[in-house]
Amino acid sequence: MKKVIMGNHALSYGAMLARSEVIAAYPITPQTQVVELLSEMCADGTLHAKFIKVESEHSAMAACIGASLAGARTFTATSSQGLALMHEMLHWASGGRHPVVMGNINRSMAPGWSIWTDQNDSLSQRDTGWMQFYCASNQEVLDTTIQAFKVSEALYIPSMVILDAFALSHTYEVVDVPDQAVVDRFLPKFKPYARVTPDEPHAFNGLTGPENYFELRYKLQKDMERGPALIEETGLEFERLFGRRLRLVDDYLCNDAEIILVTSGTAGYTARVAVDQMRKAGLKVGNLRMRVFRPFPFDACRRILPKAKKIAVVDRNISYGHHGMFAQEVKSALYQHAGHPPVFSFIAGLGGRDITPGTFREVVDYTKAHETPEDNILWIGVKK
Amino acid sequence: MPKKKDATKIVFESEKDVPMMPMSLGSMLFNKTGSWRNIRPEIKLEECIQCGICWKFCPDMSIEIENEWPVVDYDFCKGCGICAEECPTKCIVMVEERK
Amino acid sequence: MKKPKKMTMTLPAEEYVGSGNLACQGCGANLALRYVLKALGLRTILCIPACCWAVIDGAFPHSCVSVPIFHCAFETAASSATGVKAGLEMIGDHETTVVAWAGDGGTFDIGLQALSGAAERNDNIIYVCYDNEAYMNTGIQRSSATPYGAWTTTTPVKFFKDQPKKDIDAIMAAHSIPYQATASIAFPEDLIKKMKKARDIKGTRFFHIYAPCPTGWKSRPEDAVKLARMVVQNGIFPLYEVEHGEKYTLNIKVKDKKPIDDYFKLQGRFRHLKPEHLQAIQAEVDRQWARLLKKCEQS
Numbered sequence: 001m002k003k004v005i006m007g008n009h010a011l012s013y014g015a016m017l018a019r020s021e022v023i024a025a026y027p028i029t030p031q032t033q034v035v036e037l038l039s040e041m042c043a044d045g046t047l048h049a050k051f052i053k054v055e056s057e058h059s060a061m062a063a064c065i066g067a068s069l070a071g072a073r074t075f076t077a078t079s080s081q082g083l084a085l086m087h088e089m090l091h092w093a094s095g096g097r098h099p100v101v102m103g104n105i106n107r108s109m110a111p112g113w114s115i116w117t118d119q120n121d122s123l124s125q126r127d128t129g130w131m132q133f134y135c136a137s138n139q140e141v142l143d144t145t146i147q148a149f150k151v152s153e154a155l156y157i158p159s160m161v162i163l164d165a166f167a168l169s170h171t172y173e174v175v176d177v178p179d180q181a182v183v184d185r186f187l188p189k190f191k192p193y194a195r196v197t198p199d200e201p202h203a204f205n206g207l208t209g210p211e212n213y214f215e216l217r218y219k220l221q222k223d224m225e226r227g228p229a230l231i232e233e234t235g236l237e238f239e240r241l242f243g244r245r246l247r248l249v250d251d252y253l254c255n256d257a258e259i260i261l262v263t264s265g266t267a268g269y270t271a272r273v274a275v276d277q278m279r280k281a282g283l284k285v286g287n288l289r290m291r292v293f294r295p296f297p298f299d300a301c302r303r304i305l306p307k308a309k310k311i312a313v314v315d316r317n318i319s320y321g322h323h324g325m326f327a328q329e330v331k332s333a334l335y336q337h338a339g340h341p342p343v344f345s346f347i348a349g350l351g352g353r354d355i356t357p358g359t360f361r362e363v364v365d366y367t368k369a370h371e372t373p374e375d376n377i378l379w380i381g382v383k384k
Numbered sequence: 385m386p387k388k389k390d391a392t393k394i395v396f397e398s399e400k401d402v403p404m405m406p407m408s409l410g411s412m413l414f415n416k417t418g419s420w421r422n423i424r425p426e427i428k429l430e431e432c433i434q435c436g437i438c439w440k441f442c443p444d445m446s447i448e449i450e451n452e453w454p455v456v457d458y459d460f461c462k463g464c465g466i467c468a469e470e471c472p473t474k475c476i477v478m479v480e481e482r483k
Numbered sequence: 484m485k486k487p488k489k490m491t492m493t494l495p496a497e498e499y500v501g502s503g504n505l506a507c508q509g510c511g512a513n514l515a516l517r518y519v520l521k522a523l524g525l526r527t528i529l530c531i532p533a534c535c536w537a538v539i540d541g542a543f544p545h546s547c548v549s550v551p552i553f554h555c556a557f558e559t560a561a562s563s564a565t566g567v568k569a570g571l572e573m574i575g576d577h578e579t580t581v582v583a584w585a586g587d588g589g590t591f592d593i594g595l596q597a598l599s600g601a602a603e604r605n606d607n608i609i610y611v612c613y614d615n616e617a618y619m620n621t622g623i624q625r626s627s628a629t630p631y632g633a634w635t636t637t638t639p640v641k642f643f644k645d646q647p648k649k650d651i652d653a654i655m656a657a658h659s660i661p662y663q664a665t666a667s668i669a670f671p672e673d674l675i676k677k678m679k680k681a682r683d684i685k686g687t688r689f690f691h692i693y694a695p696c697p698t699g700w701k702s703r704p705e706d707a708v709k710l711a712r713m714v715v716q717n718g719i720f721p722l723y724e725v726e727h728g729e730k731y732t733l734n735i736k737v738k739d740k741k742p743i744d745d746y747f748k749l750q751g752r753f754r755h756l757k758p759e760h761l762q763a764i765q766a767e768v769d770r771q772w773a774r775l776l777k778k779c780e781q782s
Contacts, residue, residue, distance in 0.1 A: 021573040024566060050569040054562060055600030062559035062597070066530065066566025069553055072573040074566075092556055097405045156404060193404050196551040196567060198526045198579055203408040203546030205554040207538055215399040216406055223404075391503075394544050408546035412503035415541070420508065436491040440671060441708050443513040445502050452490045460502035464509035464697075465705030478705075 005175050007168035008033035010138040011077060011103040011161065013175075014145025016047045017183040018101070021072040021190075024052040024063035026082060029115045030165045031105045034077040057082035061089035061100070068098040069204065071195040073149065077103035079165065080121040081110060087125065090158075094129025094220065096205060097193060099152035099159075101145065102130075106265065106316075107165040108351045116352020117165035119265065119317035123293075123325045129220055131159035131227060132293040134264040136250075138173040140291075143238065146178075147246050150187050150234050155223045165352065167266040178242055186241050227295035248297040250289040253279065254304050257286030259367050262305075262313040262330055264290045267348075267355040271314070274360035285364055290326060301333040310341050312367045314360070314380075316349040323347070323377045344373040348380040390414075417444065421463025423478040425456055431475035438467035438476060493672050495521045504547040506539045509704025511694030511711060513539065514668040515613040516548070516584065519692075521671075522678035523609075525550060527580045528571075530564040532594060533557040534586030535620045535696075536613075558593045560585035561601040564608040580609060580682055587614040587628035591649050598689075602658035605686040609678075612651065612689075615696035623699040630719075631767075632760055634752040635699070643755065647767070652725070655689045659728035663689035666722060669711035673722060673734055693720045701751025713746040718772040723779065731778040743768055 005013070011034045015023065023042070025035040041047040050067075054060045057078050064074040078086065083104055093100050104122050108114035122132060133148060135141045141163050148159040163169055194202060208216065228248055235246035252272055254260050263271040268289030275287045288304055290297070305311055311334075315324025322328060327345035334340035344367050349355040362380055391413035396402045403409065427438070438454050439447045446461040447454050456467075468476040499520035506513040512535050520527065527550045531537055537554055541547050555563035564583035571579055583601075585594055590612035598610060617635045618624040625635040627649040638644040655663050662684045666674040674692065681688040695711050697704040714720040715735055722735040743765050747753045756764075 022566065022569045024562075024569075050573055052565060052569055052606075053604065054565075055596060055603070058558060059562035059565075059597050059600055062556060062562035063566030063569070066553065066555070066559075066563040066568075067570030067573070068566075070528075070567045070570025070574065070576075072570035074570070088556060089559070095406075194407055196528050196553050197576070198528065198551060201549060201551040203540055203543075203548065203552035203554065205406050205543075206408060206540055206546060206552075207542040208406055209542055212396065212402065212406075212543055215396065215402040218399050219402065219404055391545075396544075403544070406543050408541075408552075409544040410546075411501055412505075412541040412545050412547035413501060414545075415503035415505075417503055434488055434490045436493060439490070439492075440494055441514070443506060443510050443517070443707070444504070445498050445500060445517065449490050449492075449496075452488065454490070457502065462508040464707070465703070466509055466708055469705040470708055 001177050002174055003177050004172050005138060006033060006170050006172050007138045007141050007163045008170065009037050010141040010175055011145055012037035012041065013177050014142045015075040016041050017178060017180055018146050018149045018187055019073065020047065020049050020075040022050050022052065022064065022067035022074045023076060024054045024060045024067070025076045026054050026057045026060050026078070028079050028082040030107060030169045031077050031079045031103070034103055057085045058089060061086045061093060064100045065089065065093050065096060065098050068100055069196050071192045073190040074100045075102070076100065079105040080107035083121045083125065084109065087128070090125055090128040090130055093158040097156040097220070099156055101148045101152055101158065102160050103145065104160045104162045105165050105169045106162055114351045115165060117167055117316070118350045118352065122160060122162050123317045126294060126325065129157065129224070131157055131295065133159065133161050134291060134293060135161060135163045135168065136266050136269045136289060138168065138171070138175045139244070141168070142175055142177065143242070143244055143246055146183060146187060147234055147238055151227065151230055153190055154230060155226060156193055157220070157224055164266045182241055186238065224295045228297055228299065231292055248292045249300045249304070250291055251304050252287045252289070254286035254288055254307060256284060257307070258284040258309045259364055260286045260288055260305055260308040260311050261360060261363065262288045262290060262311060262326060264293070264326060265316065267314060267316055270355055270357060271360050274357035277357055278361065278364060283364060296329055296333065298333045301330060302337050305330070305334060306337060306340055308341055310367050311343045312346060312363050313343060314346045314348055314363055316355065318347050318350065342372045344378060345376060346378045346380050353381055416459045417462050418459045421461060422481050423463045423465065424458065424461065424481050425465070425467050425476050426479055427454055427456065428475040428477070429453060431473050433473055435472060437470050437472060441466050441470050494518070494675060497521065499525070499549045501547040501549070504539050505541060507698045509697045509707040511668050511696060511707050512536060512613045512615060515692045515694045518668065518671045518674050519611060519678055520550060522675040523580055523582065523682055526578055527582055528553065528567060529582050529584045530555050530560055530567060531584045532560040532589040533620065534589050535615070536584060538620060557589055558597055560589050560594050561597040561608070561610055564610070565601050565606040568606065568608055583608055583610040585612055586620065587612060587616060588618045588626045591627045591651050599658065602655060602660050602687045602689070605660065607685055609681055609688045609690065611692060613692045613694040615694050615699060617699050619696050619699045631764060632753055632756050634755065640755045652691055656725050656728040660689060661686040662724065662726055664724040665691045665720065667693040667711045667715050667720060669708050670715065670722060670735060677724060702749050706749050710746065710749060713741070717741040717743045717746055718768050719743060719746065721772065721775055723775065730782040731775070732782065733779045740772060
């Protein structure tokens, strides 16, 4: 059924249709509507779940992990400072193999206080062992939430469904909200690998020496490596049931492009508009919107990007002392690949500064005019 | 009181044998903490009044009741001396461990 | 040969904590869990944060306890327990008791926020703090539960702990939770009776168990139970219950409170204290004891 809903509510609907059983969440702008709607759904019986109004994000993730270990399907949502506060527990969720699904609204990290969008909050957590999905439309948010539960529960690895603050979280779009019955066919009941139960007592997460820790973490990585194929497979299944295909990357006009833009989030859709405009002006550009960041889609990058003469990655984030994080990872994916094109690392839009089709025109103009980048970071839009 | 079951230390040969979640698969009974002690309790049963206090206060569950009498489990007794200290008739004596 | 007689057993016989565990000789925390599980039985799940019991249990893949354990992050004893309980109820298990089992560090300090949150929501868990009065697992550093005057590795003798012990029981009473109690390992019958009572109450229940640590207190291992008895008899750690933050009941009635000196003499961590310190401490103990008696009278 089609509804006009905001990005945050698309997360709520996703969590509801996925039949989340325990939700523990703490409010933070701009996530509040996610949990408010879920709270209402729990109160009026639309969603049969326990909603724990925890007193901090750290406790939110701790409670989700506890509930997951008890055998329940769990969901939470947060943003920037809250995500950062959860950092310790993010490691815990992945290392403990708990398939928690979390919505994260990409919001800039303080100080100064910023409620607008950039990706440093979620990308700072890229090493914690969580899968990361970057969405560019409210439909994608809802669909990805449902898919995330399926993939997480198959691999026993938690995932984040990520959307831009305000640009997506508070933007209203038409969303096709699927039927519960069809979602139930796509997403079966959660089958824990093991759980805390007196029927079969185990002690979980005890003291683990060097003789055992390595293998536990080896297994986590090996299962994460099954992610890309599983995401494509479930994405196809999703298409069969709902008519929309969910993929690792969204490649647009890359086949004959001389310059390929690499983007993510809502900027990824703005890039499409820019690509159309530039194509009209005779520029052969394409756009590779990265939908999945963890597990990193190495094969997709290596298949698509070397076709172009130059790659222009536009990061709405920065790893201080290095450069944009998508750029780092793209370079690393292409490094030993024969004949890989030069990668230009652009940074734009931090703190919610607008990214417009004009931004991409500037990016392409620079890239066209230079054989190789003059610098590690090419700043777009900074008042210098 | 049921006899304690023995246990062996679990060692994994391959990552395939390691459970996906870090979870326990056996007890700690392979770990004979009796080797920790320097002094051992000896109970003079003739003076024992079967009050149950030694059993009650042993932190390591190393005093068992067999046929209504206390028996020290020397495999696990750490030699803390609480039983001797708490015994109302002082019929438990801590003696040097012999090795 | 004596006349055949039965062994006097004032506690249930079944053991849920096993031998071969990694506790020090004379560990009060070991006794505390032994007694609590005797009261609660097999349908119990423990959530244990970083504390001595995170290690006492044994190394992966082994455990010395017969009930399931969720070893959780340091600050999360209460929030993990809340999550586990919610999860269990959603999968249809309304019977199993969920217990947060934390040390004083994980309760008074780093875990206080989560504990307060759970208590305010009146989450249906039993929170037990076994109090050995310092961060013992990491090597005897001071916590806010360390009593005035004590040596610890972060309060060396020249700068011994100068602040009073945080009154966690008053903090919990301020949350008006349905039930809370103090207990001591020297009085296991009292502890077990209260724990059984708590098991059948809904909402947040809090236990504060006094658990001597010979290693950290520099006392003799054999004195562990004796210290836990003295501390009740001299009024430093009275055993009482509070219901809904209002109704105070003294459980172990101490007619003539013993002076505190003998208790302090047995612990190396207090060796440096001078008579004037002990006098000040005695005066404070007397004041708090009188205050507690008044609360019990008015209840």
